[in-house]
Amino acid sequence: MKSLDLIHSHKAGIIRFLKLVFLFIVFVVMMTGLFQYDKLSDYIISHVPERLIDTIIDEPPPEKIWLHRVNSTEKQIEFANKYQGFEFDIIFYPEERSFENSHEKTGNFKKYNLADQLSTYAQYNSGKGLWLDLKNLTEGNKINIKAALDVLLDKYRVDKDKIWLESPNWKALGYFRQAGYHTSYYLPYYKLSKMSASETSKARKETMRAALSGNIDAISFPSSAQDDYYHFLENLKLPDNIVFLTWHENKYYKVFLLESGGKALLKNNRIKVILLKDMGHFHR
Numbered sequence: 001m002k003s004l005d006l007i008h009s010h011k012a013g014i015i016r017f018l019k020l021v022f023l024f025i026v027f028v029v030m031m032t033g034l035f036q037y038d039k040l041s042d043y044i045i046s047h048v049p050e051r052l053i054d055t056i057i058d059e060p061p062p063e064k065i066w067l068h069r070v071n072s073t074e075k076q077i078e079f080a081n082k083y084q085g086f087e088f089d090i091i092f093y094p095e096e097r098s099f100e101n102s103h104e105k106t107g108n109f110k111k112y113n114l115a116d117q118l119s120t121y122a123q124y125n126s127g128k129g130l131w132l133d134l135k136n137l138t139e140g141n142k143i144n145i146k147a148a149l150d151v152l153l154d155k156y157r158v159d160k161d162k163i164w165l166e167s168p169n170w171k172a173l174g175y176f177r178q179a180g181y182h183t184s185y186y187l188p189y190y191k192l193s194k195m196s197a198s199e200t201s202k203a204r205k206e207t208m209r210a211a212l213s214g215n216i217d218a219i220s221f222p223s224s225a226q227d228d229y230y231h232f233l234e235n236l237k238l239p240d241n242i243v244f245l246t247w248h249e250n251k252y253y254k255v256f257l258l259e260s261g262g263k264a265l266l267k268n269n270r271i272k273v274i275l276l277k278d279m280g281h282f283h284r
Contacts, residue, residue, distance in 0.1 A: 085129030
């Protein structure tokens with residue numbers, strides 16, 4: 001009998017042990033699920049077709065979300081009643097004193113030009129925000145660019161207060177800021193995760209030079225990049241008056257609204273504009 005009791009006691013001990021192991025596993029799974037919820041949720045959302053998301057979310061873009069790469073008048077008209085701001089890529093032609101409205105230079109500034117975009121803006125979107133991504137600003141052409149831009153803004157009665165003028169040349173941007181433009185320093189695509197300590201230090205110093213120069217009001221950067229530019233900037237302890245502008249490559253705004261990262265950016269008061277995609281029928 002004692003032998004049998006020992007066997008039963010041993011089995012009971014094993015069962016209790018297995019129960020504890022099982023409960024521990026359940027606890028670990030639950031905690032992992034709790035802390036990984038955002039990642040799991042974002043992964044699922046990223047694989048849901050946009051057409052299906054359109055049926056789930058029936059609300060316009062928040063005011064902070066502007067339309068990325070509006071490089072045709074047709075696209076601006078198509079989304080006139082949807083977005084509160086638009087980004088135009090512009091390239092200056094010095095001899096013609098004209099701006100091509102393209103992401104890369106094509107030479108076809110007569111077909112795609114800023115003048116037509118601003119004329120369309122005055123007709124359909126007057127008073128909304130504009131983000132002008134100026135691709136080729138230099139110290140040598142800043143005077144001519146400003147003169148040509150001033151003429152267009154005056155002609156189409158575009159308020160400077162509605163414009164963010166962006167360039168990687170923060171020194172030349174000072175000329176525009178002194179004239180009342182809101183300027184943004186286009187942060188270089190630093191490969192932060194692969195940079196040495198000295199390279200990172202150099203990038204920090206250059207960013208601080210721009211921020212403290214008095215030439216800029218904002219710093220713009222991609223939130224879609226693998227490197228975390230937001231925390232790079234936050235760790236610099238920039239002056240409070242320097243705000244952030246950002247964009248997310250190929251991210252549809254309704255997907256962005258559902259994702260944890262998108263929600264966080266929308267709630268961040270320092271981020272003033274988020275550019276997102278909406279292809280439409282006239283994207284280029």
